Amino acid sequence: MIGRLRRAAIFASLAFILCAALIGVHTTQTEAGLVLGARPIPLFIMVVMAALAGFAIAPRRTQLARPASPRRWGALISRFLPALLLITGIALPFVGSRYAIDTGTIVLIYIMLAFGLNIVVGLAGLLDLGYVAFYAVGAYSYAILSTNFGLGFWTCLPISGLMAAGFGVLLGFPVLRLRGDYLAVVTLGFGEIIRIVLNNFTSLTNGPRGIADIPRPTLFGYSVSGNADGSLAHMLGLHATPIWRVIFLYYLIFALALATNAFTQRLRAMPIGRAFEALREDEIACRALGIDVTAVKLAAFAIGAMFAGFAGCFFAARAAFVSPESFVFMESATVLAIVVLGGLGSQIGTALAAIIMIGGGEFLRESLLDLSQSPSFTWAAAIAGDIGQYRMLIFGMAMVGMMVLRPRGLIAGRKAGIRLVGAEARQNG
Amino acid sequence: MADPILRVQNLAMRFGGLLAIDDVSFSAAAGDITAIIGPNGAGKTTAFNCLTGFYKPSGGEIILQSPNGGPHTLHTMPVHHIAGRAKIARTFQNIRLFAGMTVLENLLVAQHGAITKNGMLGLAALLNTRRHRAAECQAIEHARHWLQRIDLIGSADQPAGSLPYGAQRLLEIARAMCTRPTLLCLDEPAAGLNPRESAALAALLLDIKRQHCAILLIEHDMSVVMRISDHIVVLDHGRKIAQGRPADIRANPQVIAAYLGEEAA
Numbered sequence: 289m290i291g292r293l294r295r296a297a298i299f300a301s302l303a304f305i306l307c308a309a310l311i312g313v314h315t316t317q318t319e320a321g322l323v324l325g326a327r328p329i330p331l332f333i334m335v336v337m338a339a340l341a342g343f344a345i346a347p348r349r350t351q352l353a354r355p356a357s358p359r360r361w362g363a364l365i366s367r368f369l370p371a372l373l374l375i376t377g378i379a380l381p382f383v384g385s386r387y388a389i390d391t392g393t394i395v396l397i398y399i400m401l402a403f404g405l406n407i408v409v410g411l412a413g414l415l416d417l418g419y420v421a422f423y424a425v426g427a428y429s430y431a432i433l434s435t436n437f438g439l440g441f442w443t444c445l446p447i448s449g450l451m452a453a454g455f456g457v458l459l460g461f462p463v464l465r466l467r468g469d470y471l472a473v474v475t476l477g478f479g480e481i482i483r484i485v486l487n488n489f490t491s492l493t494n495g496p497r498g499i500a501d502i503p504r505p506t507l508f509g510y511s512v513s514g515n516a517d518g519s520l521a522h523m524l525g526l527h528a529t530p531i532w533r534v535i536f537l538y539y540l541i542f543a544l545a546l547a548t549n550a551f552t553q554r555l556r557a558m559p560i561g562r563a564f565e566a567l568r569e570d571e572i573a574c575r576a577l578g579i580d581v582t583a584v585k586l587a588a589f590a591i592g593a594m595f596a597g598f599a600g601c602f603f604a605a606r607a608a609f610v611s612p613e614s615f616v617f618m619e620s621a622t623v624l625a626i627v628v629l630g631g632l633g634s635q636i637g638t639a640l641a642a643i644i645m646i647g648g649g650e651f652l653r654e655s656l657l658d659l660s661q662s663p664s665f666t667w668a669a670a671i672a673g674d675i676g677q678y679r680m681l682i683f684g685m686a687m688v689g690m691m692v693l694r695p696r697g698l699i700a701g702r703k704a705g706i707r708l709v710g711a712e713a714r715q716n717g
Numbered sequence: 718m719a720d721p722i723l724r725v726q727n728l729a730m731r732f733g734g735l736l737a738i739d740d741v742s743f744s745a746a747a748g749d750i751t752a753i754i755g756p757n758g759a760g761k762t763t764a765f766n767c768l769t770g771f772y773k774p775s776g777g778e779i780i781l782q783s784p785n786g787g788p789h790t791l792h793t794m795p796v797h798h799i800a801g802r803a804k805i806a807r808t809f810q811n812i813r814l815f816a817g818m819t820v821l822e823n824l825l826v827a828q829h830g831a832i833t834k835n836g837m838l839g840l841a842a843l844l845n846t847r848r849h850r851a852a853e854c855q856a857i858e859h860a861r862h863w864l865q866r867i868d869l870i871g872s873a874d875q876p877a878g879s880l881p882y883g884a885q886r887l888l889e890i891a892r893a894m895c896t897r898p899t900l901l902c903l904d905e906p907a908a909g910l911n912p913r914e915s916a917a918l919a920a921l922l923l924d925i926k927r928q929h930c931a932i933l934l935i936e937h938d939m940s941v942v943m944r945i946s947d948h949i950v951v952l953d954h955g956r957k958i959a960q961g962r963p964a965d966i967r968a969n970p971q972v973i974a975a976y977l978g979e980e981a982a
Contacts, residue, residue: 568817
């Protein structure tokens with residue numbers, strides 16, 4: 289108890305020192321010039337919050353060995369959560385508003401990106417801070433090929449993936465000898481290079497103005513929006529509403545994300561997936577066992593990049609517009625944060641983290657707006673309007689909190705890709 | 718000594734101004750256990766690293782005469798070819814298991830090359846073709862065989878890092894054997910084992926020697942070395958000071974001097 293109180297006091301005084309100048313004072317423009325005013329209440333709130341956080345975090349005893357059996361509710365979650373998420377995902381367009389479906393689509397793009405990055409970071413253990421570069425390559429592949437050569441979405445989807453994979457190999461070569469921090473710095477640079485090239489290669493990418501009027505995806509050659517000749521609605525003799533396209537795009541990315549998930553799950557039981565994990569665990573032992581570490585690393589970069597390419601192609605088709613602004617470092621950081629928060633290597637944890645981090649902010653704003661409908665909570669509307677500004681703050685606090693409470697991610701713990709018992713059964717069956 | 722499987726000729730390894738190995742020649746016979754001994758810093762592990770390709774020797778030749786596939790010039794081959802083609806397997810002084818992966822997975826990673834040999838760049842595995850499943854089953858059978866040999870079959874699905882130290886040592890040997898080597902290089906396999914575990918290790922190594930392949934062994938535990946070695950090479954300060962049968966080595970004054978101090982020399 290005394291330890292907790294002392295910790296709370298330390299936290300509070302640290303928060304006071306940090307926040308006194310940043311939050312505690314503000315300037316106002318008067319006729320006499322700038323006047324310094326005090327802002328005691330927000331400062332007080334910050335200090336109290338810090339104190340509470342200090343009080344809540346119990347000092348942990350060092351554990352020599354972690355208990356082998358996972359917590360029971362953890363097992364329960366990993367059992368039922370996938371089904372729950374799947375059903376929610378399928379049902380969303382039937383029950384949600386257009387806004388909800390749009391948010392769902394964005395969340396699914398991030399889920400797909402995170403699945404792809406999870407192969408590189410979670411499985412192969414190669415820290416990649418420039419992942420958004422491959423997303424950009426995919427998006428620009430579709431944008432350029434469709435607007436210049438009239439290629440359709442379904443032709444460009446595999447091409448985008450291959451282009452991104454090619455760039456993955458391109459990145460892979462110079463970083464073959466690097467690990468950890470060094471690798472992270474080089475990949476960070478690579479991400480910036482791609483963005484700067486997109487910004488300045490005006491003849492190809494149209495520079496900062498971006499590429500507009502990118503054709504939308506079609507369904508078996510039929511346009512999904514509108515009622516013109518050749519549209520799906522015309523063919524079926526129905527009247528299309530604008531929501532059709534939104535729902536179609538939603539299910540499209542849903543299917544892509546599911547495919548990515550299926551691929552990753554399969555990968556874990558494949559020799560190359562095992563080689564990825566072995567590479568993460570011990571590169572030298574890998575080499576001593578005859579594994580061509582170069583090929584394995586390049587494969588990891590290529591496969592991870594490929595899924596970013598697919599997601600990028602979808603992104604370009606959905607927005608009908610790409611510009612370098614969409615591919616800043618912040619996106620790489622967000623995807624990496626999702627992967628780390630979800631638990632390295634855990635698919636369901638990754639999905640959950642993406643939903644919370646991307647969907648959570650939107651959900652908060654929506655519920656605040658709803659709340660402000662009732663007369664006694666009109667103040668909530670102001671917060672809802674400002675929530676964009678607090679997004680990064682909430683993001684950061686969530687990350688710090690998570691790393692303190694569950695340092696190995698939301699769903700920690702690795703499931704083996706193959707089990708002897710299972711293998712036996714498969715062999716007999 | 719008939720039938721040398723490994724010939725090391727005038728091997729030299731220089732790190733800047735330090736000559737870690739100076740003109741060392743020896744050979745290892747097929748079906749023998751050859752031990753390399755010597756005081757700390759004598760260059761034993763450096764020799765191993767040259768042999769397995771982790772270091773490129775500054776001079777000399779290392780040639781493996783494998784029973785099927787002719788001579789391999791190891792000093793020019795990259796590490797993964799030495800393991801994959803020349804079929805030399807090794808363990809490390811400080812255990813290098815894939816600690817987060819299960820025991821079974823450790824043994825399957827060792828058979829990566831065998832499983833993916835006809836894999837069409839992983840496509841067969843992705844589509845889970847019959848041929849891939851057969852290769853995988855065979856690999857699992859091989860792994861099971863070695864797990865039974867080292868008595869770890871019950872822990873097959875546990876993370877390798879959670880095993881007790883002695884079991885990890887054995888698992889690393891089993892993992893090396895899963896690559897189906899023609900020469901097994903062990904870097905201090907008995908380090909940290911208690912006498913009973915050392916005895917079990919010695920029995921396992923004799924078994925491997927009889928049934929599978931030649932062994933090259935670095936070891937400090939003289940009770941193990943003297944009991945199981947057919948041939949001993951003694952290094953000191955990067956030079957070979959003696960070689961011969963265990964009984965000869967035990968009586969060699971130069972060896973005694975190297976171990977106990979220079980006064981006797």
